[in-house]
Amino acid sequence: MITLALSKGRIFDDTLPLLHAAGIEVLEDPEKSRKLIIGTSRPDLRVVLVRASDVPTYVQQGGADLGVAGLDVLLEHDSHGLYRPLDLGIARCRLSVATRADFDYASAVRQGSRIRVATKYTQLARQHFAAKGVHVDLIKLYGSMELAPLTGLADAIVDLVSTGSTLKANHLLEVERIMDISARLVVNQAALKLQREPIRKLIDAFEAAVAAPAA
Ligand code: ATP
Ligand code: MG
Numbered sequence: 001m002i003t004l005a006l007s008k009g010r011i012f013d014d015t016l017p018l019l020h021a022a023g024i025e026v027l028e029d030p031e032k033s034r035k036l037i038i039g040t041s042r043p044d045l046r047v048v049l050v051r052a053s054d055v056p057t058y059v060q061q062g063g064a065d066l067g068v069a070g071l072d073v074l075l076e077h078d079s080h081g082l083y084r085p086l087d088l089g090i091a092r093c094r095l096s097v098a099t100r101a102d103f104d105y106a107s108a109v110r111q112g113s114r115i116r117v118a119t120k121y122t123q124l125a126r127q128h129f130a131a132k133g134v135h136v137d138l139i140k141l142y143g144s145m146e147l148a149p150l151t152g153l154a155d156a157i158v159d160l161v162s163t164g165s166t167l168k169a170n171h172l173l174e175v176e177r178i179m180d181i182s183a184r185l186v187v188n189q190a191a192l193k194l195q196r197e198p199i200r201k202l203i204d205a206f207e208a209a210v211a212a213p214a215a
Helices: 012-023 052-060 072-074 105-111 124-130 147-151 166-169 189-195 198-213
Strands: 004-005 035-037 043-051 066-070 083-087 093-100 115-119 136-140 156-162 173-181 181-187
Touching: 004 012, 004 052, 004 198, 012 043, 012 066, 012 198, 052 066, 052 072, 052 083, 052 181, 066 072, 066 198, 072 124, 072 173, 072 181, 083 189, 083 198, 093 147, 105 115, 105 173, 115 124, 124 136, 124 156, 124 173, 147 156, 156 173, 166 198, 181 189, 181 198, 189 198
Parallel strands: 004 043, 004 066, 115 136, 115 156
Antiparallel strands: 035 043, 066 181, 083 181, 093 156, 093 173
């Protein structure tokens, strides 16, 4: 049995067409069922539904053989024991800095002021600002980062942006793009050794599905 870890929402939704292109159908809709383990049309492949940020842990510890996780999650998490063979090109977005329109980010950076930054991505934010030589006080949040600059909790946020409509709705400006993000296939290294043939085939099928023009 091969176990693939996915998270509900955009990762699951964007992975389905790739599985479909590989001739694999997932037998249940996670939005309708409460099941956390779902079978597929391939008797030797099942899907487990986990929190997006738990995908690397499941795959590292062998709770799943493979998984799909955003580059944001992978870089924020340690990658020990994870083989990362493929950029799936799905769940695309970018990691950016955003502030209120009345906050002068450029001069704060230029003047070397201390900036208060709220984010779920403290590792990535720390690395980004350290590389720029900007002093930051990081405030770890678990959601609704947009609220932080609006309430005076922080000067800036580091968050994922796709269309920009959430920022816009909250009168925030994207002032710096840190990196482009997409979801990656990750594989447990030990599983790859023990079940080399079927896992290799699955990776190849994903690769072919990514390369194929969208149906
Ligand atoms: P949870 O909702 O369980 O706290 P999450 O918010 O990280 O976790 P999702 O919102 O499903 O989970 O996001 C999963 C992944 O989708 C992200 O890690 C990221 O790689 C990708 N993604 C693409 N666009 C966006 C976006 N606009 N906002 C958030 N994530 C996005
Ligand atoms: Mg979410």
